[in-house]
Amino acid sequence: MSSSSNNVSSHDTASNEIFLTSKEAAQIARLHPVTLLRWAREGKVPHRRLSARKIVFPLGQLKAWLESGYTDSTVRAA
Secondary structure (H helix, E strand, C coil), rough: CCCCCCCEEEEECCCCCEEEEEEHHHHCCCCCCHHHHHHHHHCCCCEEEEECCCEEEEEHHHHHHHHHCCCCCCCCCC
């Protein structure tokens, strides 16, 4: 799957899960990317850390979190 600014950034073929960059996820969540990354570091939003500097957001988990109204501040990193 190719990536561009309008498409999801990566696809995990093993679990068939789609991952978004912070910019892509922030557009869906209607948040600033810096806010989304800060919330990820604080464990408030579902995310996966690929390295010390790279965080991605599983699309399905992000949608579920948004539908929950962000009330669960105990969401832990995958």
